[in-house]
Amino acid sequence: MTAATMFEKIWRRHIVVDRDDGYTLLYIDRHLMHDGSAMGFAKLRERNIKVRRPERSFATPDHYVRSDSGRIDDIVDPRHKRMIEQIGENTTAHRVTLFGLGDARQGIAHVVGPEQGITQPGLTLVCGDSHTSTHGALGALAFGIGTSEVAHVMATQCLWQRKPKAMRVTVDGQLGVGVTAKDVILAVIGKIGAAGAVGHVIEYAGSAIRSLSIEGRLTVCNMSIEAGARAGMVAPDDKTIAYLEGRPFAPKGADWNAAVELWRTLPSDAEAVFDREVRLSAADVEPMMTWGTSPEDALPISARVPDPASVADSAKQEAMQRALDYMGLTPGTRLDELPVDRVFIGSCTNSRIEDLRDAARIVRGRKATVPAWVVAGSGLIKRQAEAEGLDQIFREANFEWREQPGCSMCVGMNGDIGKPGQRIASTSNRNFVGRQGPGVRTHLVSPAMAAAAAITGHFTDVRQLPV
Amino acid sequence: MQPFTTLEAIAVPLDQPNVDTDQIVPARFLREPRQIQAEIYFYDLRYDDEGRPRPEFVLNQPSYNGARIMVADRNFGCGSSRECAVTVLLDNGFRTVIAPSFSDIFFNNCFQNGVLPIRLDADRVKQIREMLHFSPGARIAIDLANQTVLGPDGKTDHFAVDSFRKDCLLKGVDDINLTLSYEGDIAAFEARQRETMAWLG
Ligand code: SF4
Numbered sequence A: 001m002t003a004a005t006m007f008e009k010i011w012r013r014h015i016v017v018d019r020d021d022g023y024t025l026l027y028i029d030r031h032l033m034h035d036g037s038a039m040g041f042a043k044l045r046e047r048n049i050k051v052r053r054p055e056r057s058f059a060t061p062d063h064y065v066r067s068d069s070g071r072i073d074d075i076v077d078p079r080h081k082r083m084i085e086q087i088g089e090n091t092t093a094h095r096v097t098l099f100g101l102g103d104a105r106q107g108i109a110h111v112v113g114p115e116q117g118i119t120q121p122g123l124t125l126v127c128g129d130s131h132t133s134t135h136g137a138l139g140a141l142a143f144g145i146g147t148s149e150v151a152h153v154m155a156t157q158c159l160w161q162r163k164p165k166a167m168r169v170t171v172d173g174q175l176g177v178g179v180t181a182k183d184v185i186l187a188v189i190g191k192i193g194a195a196g197a198v199g200h201v202i203e204y205a206g207s208a209i210r211s212l213s214i215e216g217r218l219t220v221c222n223m224s225i226e227a228g229a230r231a232g233m234v235a236p237d238d239k240t241i242a243y244l245e246g247r248p249f250a251p252k253g254a255d256w257n258a259a260v261e262l263w264r265t266l267p268s269d270a271e272a273v274f275d276r277e278v279r280l281s282a283a284d285v286e287p288m289m290t291w292g293t294s295p296e297d298a299l300p301i302s303a304r305v306p307d308p309a310s311v312a313d314s315a316k317q318e319a320m321q322r323a324l325d326y327m328g329l330t331p332g333t334r335l336d337e338l339p340v341d342r343v344f345i346g347s348c349t350n351s352r353i354e355d356l357r358d359a360a361r362i363v364r365g366r367k368a369t370v371p372a373w374v375v376a377g378s379g380l381i382k383r384q385a386e387a388e389g390l391d392q393i394f395r396e397a398n399f400e401w402r403e404q405p406g407c408s409m410c411v412g413m414n415g416d417i418g419k420p421g422q423r424i425a426s427t428s429n430r431n432f433v434g435r436q437g438p439g440v441r442t443h444l445v446s447p448a449m450a451a452a453a454a455i456t457g458h459f460t461d462v463r464q465l466p467v
Numbered sequence B: 001m002q003p004f005t006t007l008e009a010i011a012v013p014l015d016q017p018n019v020d021t022d023q024i025v026p027a028r029f030l031r032e033p034r035q036i037q038a039e040i041y042f043y044d045l046r047y048d049d050e051g052r053p054r055p056e057f058v059l060n061q062p063s064y065n066g067a068r069i070m071v072a073d074r075n076f077g078c079g080s081s082r083e084c085a086v087t088v089l090l091d092n093g094f095r096t097v098i099a100p101s102f103s104d105i106f107f108n109n110c111f112q113n114g115v116l117p118i119r120l121d122a123d124r125v126k127q128i129r130e131m132l133h134f135s136p137g138a139r140i141a142i143d144l145a146n147q148t149v150l151g152p153d154g155k156t157d158h159f160a161v162d163s164f165r166k167d168c169l170l171k172g173v174d175d176i177n178l179t180l181s182y183e184g185d186i187a188a189f190e191a192r193q194r195e196t197m198a199w200l201g
Helices: A006-013 A035-047 A078-093 A109-116 A130-138 A147-156 A181-192 A214-227 A238-244 A253-263 A314-327 A353-363 A379-387 A390-396 A447-456 B034-040 B084-091 B104-112 B122-134 B163-171 B175-180 B183-196
Strands: A015-018 A023-027 A030-033 A057-059 A124-127 A141-144 A158-162 A165-172 A200-205 A231-234 A276-281 A288-290 A298-300 A342-345 A372-374 A423-426 A441-444 B006-013 B069-071 B096-099 B116-119 B139-143 B148-150 B156-158
Touching: A006 A015, A006 A141, A006 A200, A006 A231, A015 B183, A023 B183, A030 A109, A030 A147, A035 A078, A035 A147, A057 A078, A057 A109, A109 A124, A109 A130, A109 A214, A109 A379, A124 A130, A124 A147, A130 A141, A130 A214, A130 A231, A130 A238, A141 A231, A147 A158, A147 B104, A147 B175, A158 B175, A165 A181, A181 A214, A181 A276, A181 A288, A181 A298, A200 A214, A214 A231, A214 A238, A214 A353, A238 A253, A342 A353, A342 A447, A353 A379, A353 A390, A353 A447, A372 A447, A379 A390, A423 A447, B006 B122, B034 B084, B069 B122, B069 B139, B084 B104, B096 B122, B104 B116, B104 B163
Parallel strands: A030 A057, A030 A124, A124 A141, A165 A200, A165 A276, A200 A231, A342 A372, A342 A423, A423 A441, B006 B069, B069 B096, B096 B116
Antiparallel strands: A015 A023, A023 A158, A288 A298, A288 A441, B006 B139, B139 B148, B148 B156
């Protein structure tokens, strides 16, 4: 057999039917559901079909959960409450495992999957959410789907797919002090653009990626979708295996040995050919932030607000001007002089224990000068952080340690939104117009950078705050 | 799903690149029923902070009333996987979006709902948008069987579409029913997997 990429190997293992028109019926090993999956269940009900493989499906409410209370009765908006009730009703009716409110395992679906060992190397995994790309950090082929496809997976455990192309993003070298996984992925998106990887599955490779923890790799893969990629992946290695061992849904005993043996065969062969290659030098990556309304509008913190007059293409110029108007920015302003009104640390990009530790390291012994929130990605992470005393560090610095894990201000569906015109330093993944509320200006940064901005009240190069 | 064969209709130009699905259906409307979502589509682009229509936005301009084709810019439909970004277009009469490129999830969601996404060369798409601005209310004709777009200037462009998706659209076939006809293959796959990856159950 010829040399194959990791993506190719996983794809091949999941082909149910290959049609000669280029479409493949692909088997799906794991299906994650959240409170937005109700519409998928409704489509199933219309046809009177049950979930085909309930033991392969896992659910947790995240988007509509209140961040200040885990009690369903505290949810004021009856429509939000209904979304959470429905996930309970649907998972009971279809015998799907639920990590519901009141269960410490509840959290953001993309945080819970890896944490529970549901996500594993070599598996296909889908969820009705674009950030499903996160799970590829463990060497799975994981991608987001729409509601019709959610219903399709529920009914058949399969999906019709056209094979994406393979792209490799290699980051070699050593990351500088204060430079994190978030900065790496923002630099990648800044380089290739928001549509730079459309139609491709990205494999992240190189010494800088290998040196990242699993948490860091999850952050990188999470934002693959912001470069337009179908999925992001990192080859499983010793760290992946150590991370998974003993997790509740990871294989055990003899199964564990068989699984590890299989996982070792997954990394791309040395001679494997990718359809596209992109290279970045880790040493060139600085702490990053976005200035505009697309994640591709990313620049090093040392840069200035760009000038539309400096680009030749008139359409690009207009888009830039629109972004600057919305963001209330003047070309030439130093990014590290922009004031912030609010800070959000959380989301499936950056709400894992390592993210909270990173932020707490900056915050310790200092005080926030603007309102700042920390929302843990899962109940277990929150518990762990509290055991480590991180909540105390945040509280003493006047940060709000929010009660209940969930998406919260990443998208504001639960009502956690900013005010029009507010400038928010956010560790989430999207700076779209209105994403955190109408008129709200979102700047994407790493947890450490968000913490630094909360302390100084303006965007700040985290390397200038001694720890 | 409604079959799609040919369509001849007014086309509306949308110039921004990277139109994300939060622009098409803002997150705060996601729990609304489908009829309401259809009414609020592109809300923040159509209305200002005080809720007054923005006259400069194309979808507020009467000359494009009744449009069924949207001509957009690169990376249309990026961002969240929300399928209502397609159904609101459908419910407002749009059966086709023409753009230089689409996000993968939006592109797939279109076919699931009987909407035809057409990729054409970026320069040609830009040219078509300019024509639509110049003569608002101009029409475009689409023929799926022959895979052609007849522009307002009378010029025909050929577009590519997967034969699988084309067949499903022409016949209005639903994916679930199609897949259920492969039950034998799925069961055989599951039996094989139980032997090689027993721990998955
Ligand atoms: S945290 Fe944000 S990006 Fe992640 S699943 Fe929730 S809403 Fe989506």
